[in-house]
Amino acid sequence: MLLLPALIPVLLLSVYPLVHGIVLGFTDAQAGYNRPVHFNGIENYARLMSNELFWSSFRVGVIWALSVTVLQFLAALGLALLLNQNLRFRGAARVLALIPWAIPPVIIAIIWRLMLNPTAGPVNSALAAVGLPHDINWLGDPTFALPAVIVVGVWAGMPQTTVVLLAGLQNVRSDLHEAAALDGAGALRRFWHVTLPSLRPVIFAITTLDFIWNFNQFALVYVLTAGGPGGQTMLPMLFAYNEAFKYGNFGYASAMGNVMVVLIALTLVFYLRHQAKERQS
Template sequence: MTAMTQSVGNPQPRARRRRRRLGSSGRDAWPFVLPALLPVMLFSVYPLVYGVFLGFTDAEAGLNVETNFNGVDNYIKLGGNELFWSSFKIGLIWAFSVTILQFLASLGLALLLNLDLRLRWLARTLALVPWAMPPVIIAIMWQLMLNPDYGPVNRSLEALGLPGGVNWLGDGSTALAVVIIVGVWAGMPQTTITLLAGLQAVPVELHEAAAIDGANTRRRFWHVTLPAIRPVVVAITTLDLIWNFNSFALVFVLTAGGPGGTTMLPSLFAYNEAFRYGNFGYAAAMGNVMVIVIGAILFFYLRGQMRRRLQ
């Protein structure tokens, strides 16, 4: 009786036993987690750590080339590289423009696909078509469509009596805008599907209650729909911003950074520095700067999420 009373009155032995069970279960789980963890460490963590290390060296392309640690020399050199910072500004314009336009277009399409329309299943399937195409194929397809001589875009403009024969991707005044449009079209499917899932999770009762209170469609959208899908909007726009800032294949195939560097994204600049000029260490330093920017975006996103949860 006394031992039972001491056990009930003193929870420490029970907590100690629970910790032992959790510790043993954690050790037993390692053999199951390790096969999934090894590829992540090998193909994600190791390249990231090695890339950070290369940014502090003078690594260059070639056989039997000695690599030396040079501290922050690459970053000092990078600070005075106006071409890189120009590409960085273009990358920010590209990333924010594509993300904002992509969100607006995807939200409109998601609202349309959320309506009870005939052949809605077909419309949802067609909305996924760009997602099923590799970025290289998308870029080649748009190159053919925008061809100044035989592309259907210029032919359509000429049929409407408008000036045709425009070299959309070869003219510095139009190249960036056209590449942004292509980026919006290519990235819409995943944003649309995510927003559509968020819209379908909004309780119908909220809309019915707002309608009974006299709220019209516009007010229901602003005061019911948007607040309900706000976490989804913040998550998908943050991911889109990161993906767009890191974009490479689409722009590389479309313009390769031209004409005259008007579409030279930071990733393209680092690629040229590494594989065209062989300056691996210098290119890695550029990549590290991009990692810092992406890390800052993730930091503000996660901090906002934590604050929202604590409210």
């Protein structure tokens, strides 16, 4: 009981704001001083149901988060497998591969804006050098903006995923590999039947976290495209930010936040169930 006072600051600083945020989603709160706030029940949600812009941003968010998480995982797994080999320069490669982790998201976005610059950027220069079309406005063209932003997202998040997977690989028991090799299993089959199953908890943890982080991404895309062109890269967080701090609709923006939490939670429950079933079989 003596220990309970230690939890009071946590209640005040962490629990209270989050609960308040959820509650605001059921009110008509607006920005500005001394505006009376009323509960309006599910009115915000009824309005949201017919808000096509919100759902289109939600769709963009899901495509973005899924693509980045999956591509990031596959790329990071490849790199982690390489770094787990007894290659020369392995240590140097490991440090170099961590570079994106060390750079704050806003600076990552600026670097890639320069890289993808239509006239002076090295990406288009490289395309020109091999004779491909080189006048692509990567971040300004509705066809290319989302794929380009996804590549930047993969670049930014790869190091963390790689480090976690590498740690997992180093915990795979080598005697299992030896036993499988004695039984005549080739490298691919051993990867599939020994490495992957022992890595599963780590894979599960990191892809779950990556998905949540990516879905809630803000700074990277805000600086890269600010949601444009024509809403093609308007992630839900950008949409809710505009609603709250451009138009001042605090209650409505909080309702969007609530919808996001519920849908993320449902996705995760589904994923968790699926994982648990796979483990049983």
